[in-house]
Amino acid sequence: MSRNRTSGENGISRRDFLRYGMYGAAGLAMADWLTLRACAGETSPPAPTRGRKAKAVIQIWLGGGPSHLDTFDPKPDAGRDYCGPYNKALATNVAGIQLCQMLPLLAKMADKYALLRGMTHGNGSHETATYMVQTGQKAGGNLVYPGIGAVTSYFKGYNGGYKGMLPPYITVTSPQGRFSESGFLGSKYKPFSTGGDPSRDPFAVEGVVAENITEARQRERRGLLEGLDSFAKERGADPAVQAVEASQRKAYDVILGDAGKAFVLSEEKPEVRDRYGRSRFGQSCLLARRLVQRGVPFITINHGGWDTHKQHFQSMGQKLPDLDKGVSALLQDLAACGLLDSTIVWVSGEFGRTPKVLWEAPWNGGRGHYGKAFSALVAGGGFRGGTVVGKTDEHGETVVERPIYPCDLIGSMYELLGIDGNAKLPTPQGAQMAVSPFADNAIPAKETGGLLREIM
Amino acid sequence: MTYRWHMTAAMATVLLLFAPQPQVARAADANPPPERFALLADSDSRIDQLVGAELKARGIPPSERCTDEVFARRVFLDAAGTLPTPADVRKFLADTSPGKRSRLIDDLLARREFADYLALRWEDLLRLKSEFPSNLWPNAVQAYDRWIRTCIRANMPCDQFARELLTASGSNFRNPPANFYRAFQERTPRQIADNAALVFMGVRLGDAGLTEEQILGFSAFFAKIGYKNTDEWKEEIVFFNPDGQLADPKGGDPVRPTPLGGRPLRLAPGADPRAAFADWLTSPKNPWFARNAVNRVWFWLLGRGIVHEPDNLAPSNKPWSPKLLAYLEKELVDHKYDIRHIYRIILNSNTYQLSSTPDAWNSADMEGFSRYRIRRLDAEPLLDAVNQVLGTGERYTSNIPEPFTFLPGDLRAICLADGSVESSFLELFGRPPRNSSFESERSAASSVFQAQHMLNSSHIQKKIEQSPVLRQLTSVRPVPPRPAKEPPAAKQQGKGKNGVTVREAKIVPGGIRKPMVVEPDRQKLLVEELYLRILSRFPAADEKKTALAYLKAPGRQPAAAVFDLTWALLNTKEFILKH
Known part of the structure; x- marks a missing residue:
């Protein structure tokens, strides 16, 4: 068990x-x-039961689109025009799997994750690709579908038996912006964004942990509010008044209760915090672990800055070690406390970047958008580690084996989470839309490589 | 009659449970006295007569007329999306001449804020957004916004406004209404038809009892639209493409444009069917266009459509009062589609001016208009109100797509053009994502996150602590207003003439200048000023007492006490809700 x-x-x-x-x-x-x-x-x-292992998802969203060659699909022999300075891929602890040389910590634990090198959707626009990768749906039609985070929140949040004080869908630290995560499900299923910076002490979480208000003052001013809220007393029977009143009462349960402790990262040993990296991203990963420990079903770490049209390798020099530390510490910790089996960790952007480096002006060593082939990392929750799915050609330009479309990955995660693909999601106008893009045979055969059975 | 007795008893029970006020007790023992209907029945307003007749037929009397202070706050928020300033409130309350409510309404309808707030509604409907799913692009959004705002400020008749949008061709940057045809994920005749029907007719094509053939014929109006790019980055030309056609899935000739409830049109070759559509849509005989327009305005002002939901004018969805709807429709047509006229007659009616306080007979009325519906301020007016109260600004930005957008700190939220502009606050409080044109995308629901944000976020707390208005109200030496960056509300306070006498503001450790109320006899004036600023009224005696006790409590740091008082008033339901 x-x-x-x-x-x-x-x-x-x-x-x-x-x-x-x-x-x-x-x-x-x-x-x-x-x-x-x-x-x-x-x-x-x-x-x-098969396909019901996952209880939670940690989505590490590399917004802007990270280069697959410089992360999970290295091509050390492709020459400088493709791999730039990264021409020595690292062997990992699993024979036959290599990683970019900038990810040495992750290279020591390839048995814990699967590399999806066959990702493809062919779209090169941030907003549309972001929508496709996180919903598994094609853009088009009049409907905007909810992303997997909102769908998970819909089925595994408060309607699905979740009773935690923390919101069931949390974004660390800022919302994604590019598309509305909850689509037609509406604002009720949007994520809670923490705001603030977890690498700072204290980590001020908007609405939960205030920086300079003591508990005594919290109580005093709450008393003042109650004393002055004469309108609420007169109109206490009105539904709109009751709704605000109830929200404030519950808000105080969170503000004055224990739930906020999840965000007190200083409870962790300094060595642990160091291992994750003392950066915003590293501490976000640590926070994600703490939230999973408290039963939060979906956490997004919104980690942007990967849209490196220019000065690509300078940026990678800073971003990759940060990514390496945070993700490796997270996987290690989740495994150590027995949570990796039940937690999917998913690292991906909306697309990859042009395998051929743009050395010419005005890019001067940049990489453009590339939706034809890219990579993702998935671990835990029923995904088998030490594996690679899909393959690109020698330059990383085309998927030559086992294409993985967004619907394949999203559909696989729904299955692991035990979310029935045929279950219905209501639109505000009363229509019922199936969860899975595969329901009703909506996906033509040429736009799917199938669920990730080989690693589930 | 029995039915009414049941209602009365149940209502009385509910009321006794929740609000045991003396006047409620009498409720259980009688039907509403006939004179309770006089406020509407004897009114000169046709709206009142029609609403009154409907209420009478249902046995539900209207509440009383609201007080002046309630009216001032309400009409500012509903018509202009803006909280009145203390000066606005003082001026209105001091006026004792008859007709002052009408004059305030005229004043508001002529204000820029009115046009801005109405433009916001239209920009929701037209889904102005740089990115997904409209993908209009920042330059086009700005051009489109300017065009919409200019039309509304100039009071362009709404039939002409619709026509200009529907028949526009040309560059998305140079002829802004052409963007109407660009804001779609898929630019198919059916998608465009769905949206045109929803926005201009309040009809949901797929959900209005229409046959596939009817929908197809209606979609054919939008089959001759072409798009092409130019050499300019993201410029796009929308053009009339005479070769465009909609294939009949059953084979045969291309589908001919067909108005709803009409016969297929025979258009001359080379005629743009969009012009024919605009002619049909804006004809005084069209049964949807004016009805949709007035029903939306009613919904915006009263919180519920005469037909509800307001964008579902399906035959099966009956209006609360068909006569009222027909009257407003006729008024719009007779007044040359002047939408301000509709605002004016609604705002001047006693129906709009009813109190939100229920009585024993109408407290269960959730569908009708027997009292003003209490509801939360919309996201944008709420954030604007907080900033106006405190004299603070907001830095709106959009990092996506390039070129990045940075907006001036005094820009009001009701003036934001682009749905891609990021704001956690606005998202939290139900700003529509502009994914679709349904009114229900905007949410007025309350949530725990909203409460947490108002009660305990650094966003709000910092505004309070850094408020130039609070500093002004509590310092003896007026701090010179910071030019340009502060919103107008802050500037109005620049004279230090609000009667609050204070010693020089104290420099506290860390160099932050904090407000410091030092003369106890002046604290009363401070309390009054805060009530006027935040709740648009003077405090009652017991409220004043509570507030003063908090300010004067020994051991409490004076600055913190003023901050807390401000914080508390911003968190009262009276501030968060319209009433």
């Missing part, structure tokens, strides 16, 4: 949940676990 089933779904009280969450799910001894389940009125855990 996997130990990750401490999420709020099982009816464990919030207090217990938070308490155990503190130690990480791994801290739960089997006896405690059984007691907890018994308390929750259940006799035995549901039998594990």
Whole structure:
């Protein structure tokens, strides 16, 4: 039995949940676990079923589009016009798998993740590609579909038994902007954005952790608000007044309660924080781990800056070590506390970058947008590590084996999450749209390589 | 009659549970007295007579007429998306001559803010957005926005406005209304037809009981549109393409343009069917165009359409009062499609001016117009109101797509042209993503995140702590207004004449100048000023007492006390909601 089933779904009280969450799910001894389940009125855990391993997703979104050659699909022999200065790929701890030389820490743990080198959709516009990669849908039609984060929040958030005080869909730190994550599901399923900078102490989380307001002052001014809210007292029966009142009450449960502790990264040992890297990105990864430990089903780390038309290799010199540290520490920690089996980690941008370096002016060593072939990394949650799916040609320009379209990856994640592809999502106008792009045979055979069965 | 008795008893129970006020107690024992209907029945306004008759038929009396201070705040927010300044409120309350509400309405309809707020509504409908899914591109959004705002400021009749959009050709940068045909994920005749029907007719083609043949014929109006690029980056020309056609899936001749409920048109070769569409749409006989326009305005002002949802004028979706809808429709046509006229007659009606306070007989009325509907301020007016109260600004930017957009710090949210401009606050408070043109995309729902943000975010807290208005209200030596960067509200406070006498502001450690109220006898004036600024009214005696007690509490840092008082008033339901 996997130990990750401490999420709020099982009816464990919030207090217990938070308490155990503190130690990480791994801290739960089997006896405690059984007691907890018994308390929750259940006799035995549901039998594990195929494709229901994943409880959570950490999406590491490399907005702008990272170069596949300089990350997960190195071409050290392609010459300077393709690989620039990165002409010595690194062997990993899995025979036959190589990574870009800028990712030495990840190279030590290739057994934990799968590299998807056959990603393709052919679109070179940020906004449309962003939509396609995160929804699995083609652009077009009158509908804007929700991304996988909003869909997960719809099925595994408060409607799906989630009882945590933290929002079920959290973006660290800023919203994506390029498309509205919740599509036709509407604002209720949008992610909560933390704001702030997790590498700073304290990490001010908008609306949750205020920097300079003591708890005593919080209580005093709450009292003042109650004293002055005469309109609310007069009109307490009005639904709109009640709605704001209820929201404020719940907000105070979060503000004055324990939920905010998830964001107190200083609770972690300094060595741990160092391992992730003390950058905004590294500490975002650490935060993501803490949120998964508390049962949050979908976390996006919005890590932009990959749209390197110019000065590409200078940027990579800074960004790749940061990425390497953060992602490797996250995978290592999740594995160590037994959460990797139940947590999908997905690292991807909306597309790759032109394999051929643009040495000429005005780019002077840049890479353009490239949707024909790119890479993603997936780990955990039922994806088998130490694997590579798909292959590009010698220059990384074309997928020559096993193409993976966005719908293939998104559909695979839905299956691992136990979200039924045929389930329906309501539009505000009353239509019912299927979750999976594959439902109703909507995807022509030439636009899919199939679900990622080989690694599930 | 029995039915009414049941309602009354149930309502009374609810009211007694939640608001045990003395006047409620009498409710259970009687039907509404006939004189309760007089406010609407005896009114000169045709709207009131029609609403009154409908309410009477339903046995639901209207609430009282709202007070002047409630009216001032409400009409500013509804018509102009803007909170009144203390000067606005003082001036209006001090006026004792008859007809002052009408004059305020005229004043507001002539203001720039009115046009800006109406332009915002239209920009939602037309989905102005640089990026996905409209993909208009920043330069085109700016040109389009300027054109829309200019039309509305000049009060272009709404039939002409629709015609200009629907028949536009040319460059997206140089002839802005041509962007109407660009804001689609797929530029197919069907998609364009869906949108034109929704926006200008309030008809959902797929959901209005129409046959596939009818929809196809209607779509054929948009089959002769071409697009081409130029040498300029992202410039695009929309043109009439005489060779365009819509194939009939059953084979045979291309589909001929067919008005809804009409016969296929025979257009001369070389005639642009879009012109024929505009002629048909804006004809006084068209049963949808004027109805849709007035129903939307009613929805915007009263929070619920006469037909609801407002963009679903399907035959099966009955209006609350067909006569009221027909009257407004006729008014629009008779007044040459002047949309301000519709605003004017609605705002002047007692129906609009009803109190939001329910009585025992109308508290369960959720569909009708027996009292003003309490609802949350929309995202943009709410953020503007916070900034106006505090004299602060907002730095709106858009990093996508290039060229990046940076907007001046005093730009109001109701003036934002581009749905791609990022703002966590606006997203949180239900700004529509402009994915579609449905009114329901804008959300007035309340959420825990919203409450957390207002109660506990650094965004709001910093505004309060850095507010030049609070500094002004509490310092003896007026801080010179910072030119250009501060919104007008801050400038108005620059004279230090609000009656608050204070000693020189104190420099606290760290060099930040914090407000410092030092003369206790002047604190009363400060409280009054904050109430006027934030809630658009004077404080009641008990409120004043509570506020003063907080300011005077021993051991409380004076600056923090002023901040907290401001914070508390910004978090009252009275501020967050329209009422």
